[in-house]
Amino acid sequence: xxxxxxxxxxxxxxxxxxxxxxxxxxxxxxxxxxxxxxxxxxxxxxxxxxxxxxxxxxxxxxxxxxxxxxxxxxxxxxxxxxxxxxxxxxxxxxxxxxxxxxxxxxxxxxxxxxxxxxxxxxxxxxxxxxxxxxxxxxxxxxxxxxxxxxxxxxxxxxxxxxxxxxxxxxxxxxxxxxxxxxxxxxxxxxxxxxxxxxxxxxxxxxxxxxxxxxxxxxxxxxxxxxxxxxxxxxxxxxxxxxxxxxxxxxxxxxxxxxxxxxxxxxxxxxxxxxxxxxxxxxxxxxxxxxxxxxxxxxxxxxxxxxxxxxxxxxxxxxxxxxxxxxxxxxxxxx
Amino acid sequence: xxxxxxxxxxxxxxxxxxxxxxxxxxxxxxxxxxxxxxxxxxxxxxxxxxxxxxxxxxxxxxxxxxxxxxxxxxxxxxxxxxxxxxxxxxx
Numbered sequence: 001x002x003x004x005x006x007x008x009x010x011x012x013x014x015x016x017x018x019x020x021x022x023x024x025x026x027x028x029x030x031x032x033x034x035x036x037x038x039x040x041x042x043x044x045x046x047x048x049x050x051x052x053x054x055x056x057x058x059x060x061x062x063x064x065x066x067x068x069x070x071x072x073x074x075x076x077x078x079x080x081x082x083x084x085x086x087x088x089x090x091x092x093x094x095x096x097x098x099x100x101x102x103x104x105x106x107x108x109x110x111x112x113x114x115x116x117x118x119x120x121x122x123x124x125x126x127x128x129x130x131x132x133x134x135x136x137x138x139x140x141x142x143x144x145x146x147x148x149x150x151x152x153x154x155x156x157x158x159x160x161x162x163x164x165x166x167x168x169x170x171x172x173x174x175x176x177x178x179x180x181x182x183x184x185x186x187x188x189x190x191x192x193x194x195x196x197x198x199x200x201x202x203x204x205x206x207x208x209x210x211x212x213x214x215x216x217x218x219x220x221x222x223x224x225x226x227x228x229x230x231x232x233x234x235x236x237x238x239x240x241x242x243x244x245x246x247x248x249x250x251x252x253x254x255x256x257x258x259x260x261x262x263x264x265x266x267x268x269x270x271x272x273x274x275x276x277x278x279x280x281x282x283x284x285x286x287x288x289x290x291x292x293x294x295x296x297x298x299x300x301x302x303x304x305x306x307x308x309x310x311x312x313x314x315x316x317x318x319x320x321x322x323x324x325x326x327x328x329x330x331x332x333x334x
Numbered sequence: 335x336x337x338x339x340x341x342x343x344x345x346x347x348x349x350x351x352x353x354x355x356x357x358x359x360x361x362x363x364x365x366x367x368x369x370x371x372x373x374x375x376x377x378x379x380x381x382x383x384x385x386x387x388x389x390x391x392x393x394x395x396x397x398x399x400x401x402x403x404x405x406x407x408x409x410x411x412x413x414x415x416x417x418x419x420x421x422x423x424x425x
Binding site: 073076077079081083086090092094097100104105316319320323327 | 337338339340341342344345348349377386387390393394397400401407
């Protein structure tokens with residue numbers, strides 16, 4: 001690239017070509033942003049004369065059909081459930097928006113909503129910085145890079161309910177290593193089956209343990225894709241480690257962190273299996289998140305109408321938050 | 335065949351309306367391709383983006399309404415449509 005750049009191609013074009021060769025998503029980077037505007041103007045004048053053939057879109061049809069079958073039709077059914085009191089397919093009463101009113105005003109649902117929101121916020125605040133820190137401190141090459149990758153990825157290989165079982169035993173005060181150590185060494189009284197704060201901390205730590213590796217791996221992949229010249233330039237300028245991180249690594253992580261934040265928000269907002277296994281939503285309802293409450297209504301009590309209304313409100317919240325995150329992280333600065 | 339889906343006339347009307355809306359947007363996009371611009375939402379959106387944001391906002395208005403007040407839901411629907419319209423035109 002540098003050779004061709006010297007042949008009289010403008011620096012912006014050279015940067016674009018370089019970006020295409022490395023095949024990276026260059027969102028949010030100032031260099032890429034400046035470079036992208038130049039060819040955009042070229043294309044705009046050319047675009048109108050070209051005939052467009054969009055028939056390749058028909059190749060998407062199988063996905064559309066399968067999504068319709070597995071997501072859209074069930075969702076429509078849930079909508080139908082949510083406006084009726086159903087005893088059997090032939091014996092049902094239309095109740096209008098009563099279930100929505102009941103669910104939206106139920107203090108238990110509202111408490112679970114706030115609890116889940118708090119949990120997601122804490123998960124993001126802990127896992128994103130921790131994952132980035134982990135990724136930055138992992139070796140970039142050599143045998144230790146592979147070793148670190150394997151060690152970091154280990155928790156991701158464990159199924160949700162097994163993670164729950166591990167922590168259920170690990171955090172116990174009598175036979176669990178973690179619970180016993182906390183009870184004995186600092187002498188703190190820690191009992192997640194009795195104390196609601198302890199239960200919360202246990203579930204939160206379990207999620208951090210299970211999913212920080214995902215953030216770390218995503219961030220690590222993002223860091224690996226930064227070309228070496230960036231670091232060499234930083235070195236020549238005498239940039240400190242923090243300045244290198246702040247001005248080179250962090251901006252280039254924007255794309256992967258968008259994905260990491262979205263994934264971690266959605267997963268933690270829908271968390272079900274682990275708290276179900278460890279605390280079952282208790283003690284009291286200290287850890288009964290929206291999903292646990294929902295499954296209690298839908299599967300436990302088999303109240304399909306309220307459960308349908310509940311799911312739709314739940315779905316709406318996930319939609320809004322995900323869309324806002326996505327928009328803020330991808331469209332600002334455009 | 336569709337008995338298990340327990341359809342009701344109102345929900346069927348809602349889904350038919352959504353399908354018509356999407357089909358209409360597709361035809362409209364064919365006649366005059368959408369142009370992205372920036373409105374009071376401060377982000378670059380085209381017609382389809384604003385429709386999505388408007389529908390989601392309308393749903394949020396309806397949810398908020400039903401959660402706090404006993405006033406008629408027809409009034410809520412009017413407000414929700416107004417919000418969707420405002421976002422669609424100036425968003």
